[in-house]
Amino acid sequence: MISFTGTCEWFTNHPLFQGWRDNTSSCFLWGSADPRCGKSVLAKSLVDHKIRRSEKQIICYFLFKDAHTEQKSAVNALCAILRQLFPQNEKLLHKSILGDFGRDPGWLTKSFSSLWDLLVKVASDPNAGELVCPRRSR
Numbered sequence: 001m002i003s004f005t006g007t008c009e010w011f012t013n014h015p016l017f018q019g020w021r022d023n024t025s026s027c028f029l030w031g032s033a034d035p036r037c038g039k040s041v042l043a044k045s046l047v048d049h050k051i052r053r054s055e056k057q058i059i060c061y062f063l064f065k066d067a068h069t070e071q072k073s074a075v076n077a078l079c080a081i082l083r084q085l086f087p088q089n090e091k092l093l094h095k096s097i098l099g100d101f102g103r104d105p106g107w108l109t110k111s112f113s114s115l116w117d118l119l120v121k122v123a124s125d126p127n128a129g130e131l132v133c134p135r136r137s138r
Helices: 017-024 039-050 074-088 094-100 114-122
Strands: 057-059 060-064 130-131 135-137
Touching: 057 074, 060 074, 074 114, 094 114
Parallel strands: 057 130, 060 135
Antiparallel strands: none
């Protein structure tokens, strides 16, 4: 049996992580490092063993990869996060959000600022619960 005791404690003991973990409102925690420094291991450990899970929690992933143009795009990352988020909580896909999609087909999936605004709008919804989006890259 694999033991995860002590895995990633350097991260979970950091005041920024603890502040994010204990925050009662929506907020982001950004962690980055050079390639091959263990970000994927850290993300998996956090999601599987360190982050308190609840029924009101949604976890979304995007895997950045330098070798693939589409996997280097922040726009594609936000699209992927939103595509994972809505099926996990359909209450978030309400009329005002659908109105954003219906304005001009295709505009939303090309605009980082529009996608970011949409993610912030969704995260601010009282039905959203806790949204966890670990950034993983390879």
